[in-house]
Amino acid sequence: MQCMSVIDEKDQQILRELARDGRISNLDLAERVALSPSATLRRVQALEKAGVIRGYRAVLDPAKLGIGFVAYVTVGLAQHTKAAQEAFEAAVSRAEAVRECHNITGTVEYLLRVEVPDLTTYKRVHTDILGALPQVATITTYVVMGSPKDTRA
Amino acid sequence: MQCMSVIDEKDQQILRELARDGRISNLDLAERVALSPSATLRRVQALEKAGVIRGYRAVLDPAKLGIGFVAYVTVGLAQHTKAAQEAFEAAVSRAEAVRECHNITGTVEYLLRVEVPDLTTYKRVHTDILGALPQVATITTYVVMGSPKDTRA
């Protein structure tokens, strides 16, 4: 017995279409992958239940929402204890402006993506949020001037 | 005449809900924002037409798709000419594994997000794609060990 762990070519097609347009109707999706609507829907539901599809998101235009400043920020911690990491991650998860927080290898521990309306707001994030944490040792800001490619947005 | 440039509180609510669940039914969305379904739908359509909502995406689980290796990679160019930048950007736009490419300030020009099945595949990207470009001077890899927060995925 093969318990729904194989993602075949049709599933790949479905996932590709849904990654491109998460709101495509089941009818259109069925036509694109050359299956009947019912078979398509059952596959989509299976992929959702299996956790391959985690969810759906609307992609918003940052500029039209007043987001004029995007930066990647590396953060180094003073101590490498579990407690320090958890405290930092908790603080970051509360900060609306921090959209991503990645734990990376290298000379620093974290890479953040910060989105704010302007430089003034960024200064507040930099100083009041990141700088206020006792476990933070280094903060380096890389301002995003443009994103020639961004398939996740 | 007010030409759909104001995003009021209701729109904000709608956008927040759609960013959270891009496939919420219009009926449920209407209930959440306390509007009638028709009014809600018209607002959503207006936001789409205005480009505030760029589209919708299914969020996939990388691990379940065989993506076991994610890294951020900084790339420095040898020359800072427009031609060199364009050549580099063209190359990354062709590379499936490069999901994001950001033009940043600092000691290097680019920050990439690379997603591949494993380290072996990454080596190919690193050597054959990035390393093969004549205009690339430096490549630094930061392996992602985890993402405590990622509201874009």
Added chain:
DNA sequence: GGTTCGGGGCAATGAAATTGCGAATTGCGC
């Protein structure tokens, strides 16, 4: 060769999206 299991298509049913229309609200000039 028969049987069982996984997956597909068809068709009916119920639910949701969509649109026209009249009412209500808001903004603005007087």
Added chain:
DNA sequence: GCGCAATTCGCAATTTCATTGCCCCGAACC
């Protein structure tokens, strides 16, 4: 404060879509 105009709302009708039960087909296995 008042009235006009431009939006925006809610209701209801219509169309479209998602969903499910049922049967069929093909492959793997006895």
